[in-house]
Amino acid sequence: MKALVCNEPGRLTMVSQPDPVRGEGEVLVRIRHVGICGTDFHIFAGKHPFLEYPRVMGHELSGTVDEAPDDSRLKKGEPVYIVPYLSCGTCQACRKGLTNACRNIRVLGVHCDGGMAECVSVPESNVVPTGNIPLEDASMIEFLAIGAHGVKRGNIAAEDRVLITGSGPIGMSAIIFAKARGAHVTVMDTREDRLAFAVDRLGADATIFADGSAETEASRQTGDEWYDVVVDATGNAAPMQRGFNFLAHGARYVLLSVVRQDITFSDPEFHKREATLIASRNAQADDFAEVVRQIEAGRVPTRALNTHRGRLEDGVELFSQWSRPDAGVIKAILEI
Incomplete structure (x- = not known):
């Protein structure tokens, strides 16, 4: 062969x-x-x-x-x-x-x-x-299942305000399945073309350009309440650490990305929010099945x-x- x-x-x-x-x-x-x-x-x-x-x-x-x-x-x-x-x-x-x-x-x-x-x-x-x-x-089912699994791990629901950082293929899959659950989804990235695609083709509700003013813009968009769920799909240690800045009180932070470096965060800030940090690895059978359902429903x-x-x-x-x-x-x- x-x-x-x-x-x-x-x-x-x-x-x-x-x-x-x-x-x-x-x-x-x-x-x-x-x-x-x-x-x-x-x-x-x-x-x-x-x-x-x-x-x-x-x-x-x-x-x-x-x-x-x-x-x-x-x-x-x-x-x-x-x-x-x-x-x-x-x-x-x-x-x-x-x-x-x-x-x-x-x-x-x-x-x-x-x-x-x-x-x-x-x-x-x-x-x-x-x-x-x-x-x-x-x-394409496997890569989509990665995002579906991360959304499931974050227990994303319709009432949640979600920030997805990184709009590569894995980030896009997270957008698709967060929207399928009815969440309000904001996407943050440094590429304007990917942000436009997220809105025009994937149904994202808002975008933030990931420059030095991103926290200010996120605070403005959320009325200083931040995000119930943050999902990192950047594959880069610096934005993974920065993601802690966007957590609401009681928020969940899902790491779809994995890097070799250590990730650090402010323990007092994390504790006062009673935030939850969640790893998301690969996918499970029900995630693959969810992808199939959403493709058949025309939502992908x-x-x-x-x-x-x-x-x-x-x-x-x-x-x-x-x-x-x-x-x-x-x-x-x-x-x-």
């Missing part, structure tokens, strides 16, 4: 390698579409802390069933998407149903080879029928989110192009 391999930072190669052999309890999936994630760009740039090269990237995957166990609920040729988090099923987190926080988790395309290839073999529990969703759209502008498309065969050239900030990528998808 063909596969796109990141041999080392900055170097991709299209190779031919043996097809995977389906293991016991696994399903062999013929990959059709692969969404390109910020994680993939970090791997390409050599910035991912949990990765060894060479690696076949790709964890936003859709395809068709090629081979399944005899007693499987899945049929050959059936359209499916893949949940890329391979959990152990036995650790303390898994026993509680928190498979997204498995102590021994392996993520396709990060800890083991992923789906920038013609086939993968994964446990049947990680393979889900797409229903009425086109395969191209199904390859999939065509607007999928800004760039190409073939796996052209991946070496396309990846270099799409990784540039001026490329304007929101979500790029490779077709196989």
Whole structure:
């Protein structure tokens, strides 16, 4: 089979390698579409802390069933998407149903080879029928589920005033699912084009430009009451720390981002607000299901989110192009 391999930072190669052999309890999936994630760009740039090269990237995957166990609920040729988090099923987190926080988790395309290839073999529990969703759209379900999980973790409700910092793809997914719950959503970023997209295409209610006057503007917009929920999707330590400045009394602060640096905050300010700090990692089965429901309901502008498309065969050239900030990528998808 063909596969796109990141041999080392900055170097991709299209190779031919043996097809995977389906293991016991696994399903062999013929990959059709692969969404390109910020994680993939970090791997390409050599910035991912949990990765060894060479690696076949790709964890936003859709395809068709090629081979399944005899007693499987899945049929050959059936359209499916893949949940890329391979959990152990036995650790303390898994026993509680928190498979997204498995102590021994392996993520396709990060800890083991992923789906920038013609086939993968994964446990049947990680393979889900797409229903009425086109395969191209199904390859976006995983990144959308990240935002849906963060919104769920923040317990966002219709009466909440929400600030989402960072309007990349993950921030956009948080906007979509916060709005689906009826919240009033403000988006903060340094890119005017992304702020305009958040309002025009995602239904955000207000925006704040993330310059030195952002706190003043947030205070003005909220009548000095600030935000019931702040969701950080910046992937940068400085704005993650700054996010504490925007918390209302009794607020929740959800960190969708993860960085290697320490994050610090003023304990007296945090305590007097009786604020809650919440980590959000990966996603769970109900988050994927929520994404499917919202896509089927027409509340996810999939065509607007999928800004760039190409073939796996052209991946070496396309990846270099799409990784540039001026490329304007929101979500790029490779077709196989």
